[in-house]
Amino acid sequence: MYGGGNLFETPKLDELRNEDPIKLKEFEDRIERGEKIEPNDWMPALYRKQLIRMIEQHAHSEIIGALPEGTWITRAPGFKRKMSLMAKVQDEVGHAQLLYSAAETLGKSREQMIDDLISGKSKYSNIFNYPTFTWADCCFISWLVDAGAIVNQTANARGSYGPYCRALDRICAEESFHLKYGHHCVIHLATGTPKQRKMMQEAIDRWWEPLMHFFGPPDKLSVHTETLVKWKVKMATNDENRQQFLDMYVPKIWELGLTIPDPNLKKNAETGLWEYTEPDWAEFKRVINGDGPCNKERLAVRRVAEERGEWVRQAMLAPQSKYVVPLA
Numbered sequence: 001m002y003g004g005g006n007l008f009e010t011p012k013l014d015e016l017r018n019e020d021p022i023k024l025k026e027f028e029d030r031i032e033r034g035e036k037i038e039p040n041d042w043m044p045a046l047y048r049k050q051l052i053r054m055i056e057q058h059a060h061s062e063i064i065g066a067l068p069e070g071t072w073i074t075r076a077p078g079f080k081r082k083m084s085l086m087a088k089v090q091d092e093v094g095h096a097q098l099l100y101s102a103a104e105t106l107g108k109s110r111e112q113m114i115d116d117l118i119s120g121k122s123k124y125s126n127i128f129n130y131p132t133f134t135w136a137d138c139c140f141i142s143w144l145v146d147a148g149a150i151v152n153q154t155a156n157a158r159g160s161y162g163p164y165c166r167a168l169d170r171i172c173a174e175e176s177f178h179l180k181y182g183h184h185c186v187i188h189l190a191t192g193t194p195k196q197r198k199m200m201q202e203a204i205d206r207w208w209e210p211l212m213h214f215f216g217p218p219d220k221l222s223v224h225t226e227t228l229v230k231w232k233v234k235m236a237t238n239d240e241n242r243q244q245f246l247d248m249y250v251p252k253i254w255e256l257g258l259t260i261p262d263p264n265l266k267k268n269a270e271t272g273l274w275e276y277t278e279p280d281w282a283e284f285k286r287v288i289n290g291d292g293p294c295n296k297e298r299l300a301v302r303r304v305a306e307e308r309g310e311w312v313r314q315a316m317l318a319p320q321s322k323y324v325v326p327l328a
């Protein structure tokens with residue numbers, strides 16, 4: 001549990017001190033008017049830095065997020081599910097490509113981003129550091145983690161940075177297919193045999209807390225929300241997204257006769273807000289800093305993929321290299 005104070009670093013808002021006040025005002029006025037900022041437009045260094053951080057982490061989350069579901073492709077029950085899951089995993093990797101390209105427009109190279117992921121310097125979503133023991137864990141991700149991602153991303157797609165918003169528009173369209181597929185998988189288990197129902201319930205019990213963490217720390221502990229909301233990079237705060245998710249999906253989970261492992265979860269009729277047990281934020285902090293159940297495994301897989309793909313990159317960059325067989 002958090003015990004007051006900020007678990008995270010303090011924001012670096014004083015970095016704005018060095019910016020030209022006239023340009024800064026014009027920039028903020030443009031954002032206020034709802035204009036999109038494009039790569040060659042003037043922007044404060046802090047806006048650039050924050051966008052790179054957030055888009056890069058988002059890209060890493062997609063590429064790492066493909067792993068816990070990816071391991072189920074060969075074990076998915078039946079040909080239809082295998083085909084759908086394969087397409088979904090492929091989409092997630094495609095999302096990473098779109099997002100790395102959007103981040104590159106801000107001046108950080110893809111190679112540097114991948115190096116920072118593999119070395120553990122960059123963060124990625126907490127939730128992909130948990131194991132998918134059963135098929136139901138995989139179904140939980142496809143339905144409810146995708147649902148959480150959509151809540152966040154449909155909001156941010158209306159934000160201020162053009163390349164990120166355009167990438168998010170396309171990503172959300174694909175995510176909505178994933179959501180339907182995931183919901184279908186969960187309905188199948190929830191309305192199946194007692195063993196299938198039990199398996200689904202156990203998955204919810206395992207994943208609920210990481211899913212509450214997924215939306216980020218409570219607003220009072222969030223480091224970046226104030227700046228990012230001001231510049232319309234985040235169009236909703238962490239708590240607002242968490243509330244919206246609870247509003248949309250708790251009734252759907254209950255509708256299936258499944259339960260949520262939080263005895264305090266209820267909607268307050270007066271405030272219209274969901275009340276819940278505060279998840280363990282110390283656990284969250286451990287996981288996002290590299291000490292979750294699967295962090296080492298996830299990064300090791302990416303490292304091997306990087307090493308195995310080295311010859312392809314060499315060949316692409318140096319057409320005369322030994323890897324290229326000359327055309328006759």
Ligand code: FAQ
Pocket residue numbers: 008053054057058059061062065066069092123124125126127141142145146149152213214215216217221222223224225228234238288
């Ligand atoms: N995991 O000040 P805040 C997906 C860090 S895509 C890890 O509140 P912010 C698709 C945060 O970075 C999922 N770290 O931060 C899919 C910061 O550390 P830093 C990813 C987290 O940026 C589905 C510190 O805590 N979505 O799932 C997390 O204002 C199924 C303080 O936090 C995005 O990336 C976390 N959950 O708000 C794929 C969307 N939360 O950098 C496969 C874009 C916070 O100072 C299968 N990102 N931290 O060292 C965002 O909207 C925001 O960055 C938040 C965090 C909301 C994630």
